[in-house]
Amino acid sequence: MDGNLFGAMYAAERSAGDVLLAVAREFSPRIASPSIEMHRDPREILMDLSGLTRLFGDRHTIAAELRRTAADRGLQVRVALAGSRTAARLLVHHRPGVTIVDPGHEAMAVGPLPVEALQIMCGGQTDAGSARQQAGPDDSPDALIQTLRRWGVRTLDAFAALPSADIAARLGQRAVRWQRVACGEDLEPLVPAVPEERFEQALDLEWPIEGLEPLSFVLGRLLEPMSAHLERRDRGAAVLHVRLHLVTRLVHERSLQLPVPMRDARTLRTLLLLDLESHPPPAAIDRVVVAVDPTPGRIVQYSLLTRPLPTPEQLSTLMARLQALMGETRCGAPAVVDSWEPGAFTMKPFAPRELEPFRLVPDDSARSGQAEPQAPSVALRRFRMPVIARVVMDGGQPGRVTTERRGIAGGRVVTCAGPWRTSGGWWVDSAPRAAGARVSAPSRPGTRASWDRDEWDVALADGVTYRIFRERDTEKWFIEGLVD
């Protein structure tokens, strides 16, 4: 006969949780683990051993194997095997050594235990725990135990012998469920704890590979099953890690922080290859390991009313390609900064947001406070590094502008407007910028953070209008840009 068989192990040490879990995993995949269910006693573990008799032998052999395996790991444990989890748990807490309950004798086995034993069934994913959840948060067996004590009921078999109808009438349905627990019955089936999954794939290569092209095939072979695994678990990759074990015994490791959870194998492979193109391994590769940090999958609701934006996978791939081509800091969305510094700006990651479905045209607040212009604005073509110029003054105004720069003809000033004096940053004069600061340097030579200058708009005889400025401290002239 091979019916239900549950086993419980109990160790005296509070730190024995991991060892208990490891021992239990050697015997059964269906485990209700205290270390996974944090609200239970970590000294105890409960497992489903049904069917194990065909592998190990009778129940005594299984129990002996459990104790021996735990002893091999330096742990002395109590073991209880019974046809119900409730009986196994009650017994393992109150009987030393090994306790074996014959099938159908659970109630008899737990009967001599004191009614206080019900307290251990309080909490956790247990039958009594389920009863507790249904009965409410204050469903502690303490009140019930006190009542039973007043009635002269000392043991579980005495409690089990009371008429259920009378128990229900006097103490409610909650007490009836506790009475079933006292009989060693399981109220609900075991919900096994799912072990923490690792999303990792590795491949040992027979021959070392060099270059990204053969690596591309290897990455594809690793990422496709991983992508399928992620899809089965409805997970996406938040961070993608690749470890390349090199023939020089070094490990070349790269991690990609993905903008959104994604699991498309082709996209992940492209992103990895583009990153490795910028940061290639210094030697041939022996072993490739790819791992991801999983996160819940992305749920997207598309709109029928707005034009769909490219998917994050497409945008990520595009940005990675562009960054590999142009440089990591050369692609993104421009943004103005809160400064009067001429030409100051910053770059942000390009991540356009969807418009609200019923507001097809964004309002002012949605556009970061930008007011819709009433009239077109003249654009300045800015020289990121200002062009050194020679300016001849005539009556306090620029009269002639010349420069060595090819493409700027220079000439007589026909019309001019100015000067407009601006200054700032004097409080950090000559202070170096913080490393990694995203604010681009102003369009002026040197690296000083301060500026003090007079600006002019000048139209030259060739019809082109330039913005020029004079640094007040050095008296040097520069062309900042041209109006186009």
Place this chain on the structure above:
Amino acid sequence: MAKTSLAVLESALRERKLDRTLSSAVRAGEAAEAGCTPTTVAPLDACLRGGLPRGQLCEVAGAHGSGRTTLALQLLAGVTRQGEMAALVDTNDRLDVASARAAGIDLDRLLWIRGYATAQAEQAQGALSALERAIKALNLVLQAGGFSVVAIDLIDVPAAALKRLPFTTWLRLQRAIEGSDTTCLLLVAEPLARSAGGLTVSLTGRASWVGSGHSRRLSGVAMSARMQSPRRYASGDVAFGALAVDA
């Protein structure tokens, strides 16, 4: 019999979208069906029958100060305000972000790909020139799709460098966006691509001023445009007058 065969042939060509390749002129209303991207400059849009055609390679050409950049920023502003995405391949890193914002561009929807200024370009990594790099970037953005307008600024690229590009470059770009909702815009000093399906807007302009003496200030750019389109999608001249601005 001959008429029937001709009708069948025309029908087959139309189904396979070959008629546009074979015919020289766009039928009335066809451009409107294909859609266009408004420049948001009303006189110009009226002349262009709504704006620049989508799925085509268009050019804005002109000399320095003619208003090419102003017109391009207006176009980008109109697109981004509609919630669509735009990209600017800035070959020589000339974009003034303050001007872009003043033009009304939703900066979050503008992908800015910065090339290197001339001095930096000489030190840029690899053997690729700034121009080749910019064309590659443009190609990547067009291939990715999803952008309503993709503009490339070739204004400050030396003419000699542009002439060294194979002419098939522009055919390839045209092919990449054909049938898509993307308008590819070239900002150039001289007409360059001469796309069969697109158009060329040649601008002339001059800055205009208000006030006198110390109160004088730049008020805008007076522009006039000449449209050229091999398929007569739009043609003619239009003057916008001075675009009033805050200097």
